[in-house]
Amino acid sequence: xxxxxxxxxxxxxxxxxxxxxxxxxxxxxxxxxxxxxxxxxxxxxxxxxxxxxxxxxxxxxxxxxxxxxxxxxxxxxxxxxxxxxxxxxxxxxxxxxxxxxxxxxxxxxxxxxxxxxxxxxxxxxxxxxxxxxxxxxxxxxxxxxxxxxxxxxxxxxxxxxxxxxxxxxxxxxxxxxxxxxxxxxxxxxxxxxxxxxxxxxxxxxxxxxxxxxxxxxxxxxxxxxxxxxxxxxxxxxxxxxxxxxxxxxxxxxxxxxxxxxxxxxxxxxxxxxxxxxxxxxxxxxxxxxxxxxxxxxxxxxxxxxxxxxxxxxxxxxxxxxxxxxxxxxxxxxxxxxxxxxxxxxxx
Numbered sequence: 001x002x003x004x005x006x007x008x009x010x011x012x013x014x015x016x017x018x019x020x021x022x023x024x025x026x027x028x029x030x031x032x033x034x035x036x037x038x039x040x041x042x043x044x045x046x047x048x049x050x051x052x053x054x055x056x057x058x059x060x061x062x063x064x065x066x067x068x069x070x071x072x073x074x075x076x077x078x079x080x081x082x083x084x085x086x087x088x089x090x091x092x093x094x095x096x097x098x099x100x101x102x103x104x105x106x107x108x109x110x111x112x113x114x115x116x117x118x119x120x121x122x123x124x125x126x127x128x129x130x131x132x133x134x135x136x137x138x139x140x141x142x143x144x145x146x147x148x149x150x151x152x153x154x155x156x157x158x159x160x161x162x163x164x165x166x167x168x169x170x171x172x173x174x175x176x177x178x179x180x181x182x183x184x185x186x187x188x189x190x191x192x193x194x195x196x197x198x199x200x201x202x203x204x205x206x207x208x209x210x211x212x213x214x215x216x217x218x219x220x221x222x223x224x225x226x227x228x229x230x231x232x233x234x235x236x237x238x239x240x241x242x243x244x245x246x247x248x249x250x251x252x253x254x255x256x257x258x259x260x261x262x263x264x265x266x267x268x269x270x271x272x273x274x275x276x277x278x279x280x281x282x283x284x285x286x287x288x289x290x291x292x293x294x295x296x297x298x299x300x301x302x303x304x305x306x307x308x309x310x311x312x313x314x315x316x317x318x319x320x321x322x323x324x325x326x327x328x329x330x331x332x333x334x335x336x337x338x339x340x341x342x343x344x345x346x347x
Contacts, residue, residue, distance in 0.1 A: 151328050
């Protein structure tokens with residue numbers, strides 16, 4: 001079944017049938033409906049996508065490179081909200097979203113081999129070979145939660161300012177024994193020092209913000225660091241901190257997911273939250289207000305970040321297609337401390 005088959009049945013040219021699928025604005029609604037009805041009757045689904053992409057010089061898809069495994073991303077409410085916002089922004093453009101892992105072990109390297117018009121790099125290790133492959137392909141890119149780079153559009157949030165507000169909140173409540181639970185792939189894990197944290201722009205920014213408030217108060221926080229930012233990792237990190245001879249009365253967490261694990265560890269240790277331990281998260285994920293107690297956290301506008309990242313990428317793709325000026329704007333979205341019931345003055 002071909003375009004010519006449909007054209008012969010309807011009594012129009014092959015180009016008219018092609019326009020019905022690819023350029024509907026070139027036909028009257030009545031003619032397009034007639035062509036599509038005949039195509040449906042004959043079982044024709046449209047021009048071959050690969051051939052159409054070759055003719056246009058575009059794939060109609062953009063990639064998003066995730067630092068975690070794809071299954072891990074779908075277990076994270078923040079990541080799924082972010083991906084949903086990107087999909088919503090892309091919907092009117094007709095661009096599809098392709099999820100890319102950073103895996104380079106097999107014969108197929110997604111960042112090198114998958115056809116796409118551009119890519120979003122979301123919170124990835126800057127030394128990842130997957131990021132290097134995307135740069136070598138010289139395709140339009142947008143960095144999200146990455147170190148801003150010259151010539152590359154970037155979307156970040158005010159991580160340092162938000163972390164500073166969270167730590168200052170605990171200091172103002174009277175806490176002087178404050179622990180930190182954070183995550184990162186490379187470097188040391190377990191109980192670490194700030195110098196052991198060698199990867200992750202977001203993690204480094206949040207640590208700097210926490211120390212901005214804690215250091216002037218004379219607080220040297222113990223830091224527990226895990227490879228992943230999951231509730232299970234938060235639980236393990238909290239157990240390390242709470243088993244110390246002088247355990248913290250409050251814990252600052254890299255994410256709401258880790259804070260969930262910290263609360264569970266506190267309960268298992270016989271501590272109530274916040275009377276026995278105050279806990280502060282980061283992100284204001286959709287489930288943070290549903291925790292018991294509801295979580296004090298730092299809010300970032302996850303949907304606004306997704307919309308901004310997708311809009312920046314579509315602009316970069318259009319500039320590459322038309323030869324227009326490429327705008328490499330570095331956007332930083334605000335954060336806000338949300339005080340709920342998981343923090344209180346130390347007893």
